[in-house]
Amino acid sequence: MNNQELKAKIESFGIEITFPEEETQFLTLTVNPSKLHELAKQLKEDNDTSFDYMFCQAGIDWEEYFEVIYHLRSTTHGHEVVVRTQITDRESPTVDSVYNLWKTADFHEREIFDLLGIKFNTHPDLRRIFLDDDWEGFPLRKDYKDDINIVEL
Amino acid sequence: MKKEVVNEMKEQEYFINMGPQHPSTHGVLRLLLSLDGEIIKNVEPHLGYIHRSIEKMCERDSYKMIVHLTDRMDYLSCHMNNEAVCLSVEKAIELEVSDRVKVIRTIMSELTRLSSHQLWWGVMGMDLGAITSFLYGFRDREMITDIFEETCGARLTMNYNVPGGVMFDIPDNFQTKVKEFITHFRKKLPEYDDLLSNNIIFRSRTEGVGVLSKEDAISYGVTGPSGRASGFSCDIRKQNPYSAYDRVDFKEILYSTGDCFARYKSRIDEMWESMSIIEQLIDNIPEGSAREKTRAVIKLPKGEFYQKVETARGEFGVYIVSDGKKSPYRLKFRSPGFSTLNALNTMAKGSKIADLVAIMSTIDLVIPDIDR
Numbered sequence: 001m002n003n004q005e006l007k008a009k010i011e012s013f014g015i016e017i018t019f020p021e022e023e024t025q026f027l028t029l030t031v032n033p034s035k036l037h038e039l040a041k042q043l044k045e046d047n048d049t050s051f052d053y054m055f056c057q058a059g060i061d062w063e064e065y066f067e068v069i070y071h072l073r074s075t076t077h078g079h080e081v082v083v084r085t086q087i088t089d090r091e092s093p094t095v096d097s098v099y100n101l102w103k104t105a106d107f108h109e110r111e112i113f114d115l116l117g118i119k120f121n122t123h124p125d126l127r128r129i130f131l132d133d134d135w136e137g138f139p140l141r142k143d144y145k146d147d148i149n150i151v152e153l
Numbered sequence: 154m155k156k157e158v159v160n161e162m163k164e165q166e167y168f169i170n171m172g173p174q175h176p177s178t179h180g181v182l183r184l185l186l187s188l189d190g191e192i193i194k195n196v197e198p199h200l201g202y203i204h205r206s207i208e209k210m211c212e213r214d215s216y217k218m219i220v221h222l223t224d225r226m227d228y229l230s231c232h233m234n235n236e237a238v239c240l241s242v243e244k245a246i247e248l249e250v251s252d253r254v255k256v257i258r259t260i261m262s263e264l265t266r267l268s269s270h271q272l273w274w275g276v277m278g279m280d281l282g283a284i285t286s287f288l289y290g291f292r293d294r295e296m297i298t299d300i301f302e303e304t305c306g307a308r309l310t311m312n313y314n315v316p317g318g319v320m321f322d323i324p325d326n327f328q329t330k331v332k333e334f335i336t337h338f339r340k341k342l343p344e345y346d347d348l349l350s351n352n353i354i355f356r357s358r359t360e361g362v363g364v365l366s367k368e369d370a371i372s373y374g375v376t377g378p379s380g381r382a383s384g385f386s387c388d389i390r391k392q393n394p395y396s397a398y399d400r401v402d403f404k405e406i407l408y409s410t411g412d413c414f415a416r417y418k419s420r421i422d423e424m425w426e427s428m429s430i431i432e433q434l435i436d437n438i439p440e441g442s443a444r445e446k447t448r449a450v451i452k453l454p455k456g457e458f459y460q461k462v463e464t465a466r467g468e469f470g471v472y473i474v475s476d477g478k479k480s481p482y483r484l485k486f487r488s489p490g491f492s493t494l495n496a497l498n499t500m501a502k503g504s505k506i507a508d509l510v511a512i513m514s515t516i517d518l519v520i521p522d523i524d525r
Contacts, residue, residue, distance in 0.1 A: 025459055053371050055461070056470050058485040071459065071472075071487075075371055075385070078392075104374035107495045115208075130201035130524060139209050140483075152213070 001048065001079055003027045009049060010081075013042045026071070028082040036085045037096035043072060043081070044101050050074050051081060054098070057108035059116040061141045062086075066093045066118055087118065097123040115140040166194060171509070173202050179276065179513075180520030184497075191505045196498045204524045211484040216242050216316060216451045219484070224310035226488060227522035229269040230464035232261050235314035237471045240395055241460035242316040245453040245475065251441035252397075254318040256434050259397040260331065261304070261313060263427040267338070268297040269465035270420050270427075277417070277514040278349055281358055286348055293341055296334045303330070316451055318444035331435050335428055342424060350421065359413035363500040363512035366411060373499070374492035377467025378419040379516050383411035389463040401433045416515040450479050466490055466517060490522040 056071035070083040087093040097120035110129040117138035172183040181202035223234035275290020298308040305313040370383035390398040408415035453475040467489030476482040
């Protein structure tokens with residue numbers, strides 16, 4: 001399925017999504033965090049899309065909001081899509097976990113929680129993965145200050 | 154009274170720490186095993202012993218500096234890691250490298266893959282009690298590291314790739330040396346089979362051990378030879394050919410059993426394929442410049458760039474988010490070992506502690522790659 005057909009198919013799920021105006025490497029779509037899990041489930045389980053392999057999951061701190069980005073691939077059809085979701089709550093950013101769809105989310109979500117402080121609902125074992133449990137702050141946030149461990153150039 | 158104590162002991166689950174200094178974890182990885190007698194009930198990896206937050210360091214560094222950091226992740230696939238960053242920077246600034254560079258990069262990548270698999274084969278044999286394999290593996294690997302040393306001055310963390318090409322052109326005797334190595338290794342690789350592949354003790358310790366189904370391999374994102382041993386077709390060199398992989402003919406090794414022996418075999422077979430790729434390219438390295446001129450400080454346009462390459466361990470991804478400045482706004486490395494380790498519990502559950510050593514060896518982890 002080419003990107004145009006894929007776009008039409010994903011729109012037919014009836015979940016509110018937006019596409020960026022500028023051209024991107026992969027077909028990209030943005031969804032509200034509350035609808036993320038519903039969309040992810042459809043993307044994985046629909047036979048025409050069947051995105052069964054998540055090859056990357058990343059978090060970004062855009063200062064005004066956080067963004068979680070899911071790179072998905074279908075091993076049967078060979079097409080790829082990028083799903084983005086924006087979380088505006090800076091105090092306690094939360095989004096649904098996709099662990100029950102792609103098990104690789106287990107470590108990836110723990111990493112995002114560890115370094116950016118984004119919480120994932122229904123994740124079976126959400127705790128820090130690299131840093132100590134009593135570490136203060138989240139290093140990949142843009143407002144993180146650490147005079148001892150970070151050397152400025 | 155005595156009887157009660159015995160029963161209590163029987164039902165009790167107990168915990169053992171494997172690592173962080175266990176030889177078979179190949180680095181500082183700590184596994185918390187919960188055991189019932191000798192049977193593993195659960196494996197919980199504890200990471201972060203060498204976490205350096207490379208992703209945070211990248212947000213401070215220029216793109217040319219970032220290339221050097223990637224060596225320090227998966228040091229056995231250093232060349233491919235460098236290549237991933239260089240390819241995505243070149244894609245972003247729309248710089249086309251010469252055919253010569255593409256071919257040199259491909260040859261060096263395959264040599265790196267061979268040397269990584271040789272080291273893996275050596276230490277794997279040693280983990281399972283065969284010291285000879287370690288000596289064999291390192292004997293043949295020495296020839297490759299000599300070629301690396303002569304080409305770029307380093308034996309392990311090579312830093313041979315730079316955005317725009319390679320650091321230096323290849324030396325005059327490069328082709329002769331590589332051909333010598335291939336002739337040598339074509340004779341020596343059957344010895345590997347004689348020593349381990351057809352060894353009854355080795356076979357009984359690996360066959361049917363640590364099975365990972367295809368569904369789990371896809372769901373956990375287990376890529377590289379480990380994923381392909383479970384039947385998950387995930388070779389980036391076939392899927393999205395980069396550098397000179399579109400002009401060579403090679404097979405994607407696939408097995409369906411997903412046990413330790415399949416993972417072992419897929420790497421052995423991959424070594425034959427790597428040698429065939431090098432042979433196809435070594436005699437026709439095109440003329441051209443080895444390095445395109447770039448600005449001293451490269452600035453990427455605003456946007457997002459994703460590049461994946463096939464390292465010796467699987468799919469390595471570089472995800473650059475640029476805001477138009479000299480260093481990335483955010484850079485994420487998708488490292489193959491991180492996802493593979495996630496599946497360890499599924500593979501090891503229900504097997505014995507000694508089998509865990511075999512499983513750990515065949516998934517071929519490099520800890521700096523996981524911790525980053």
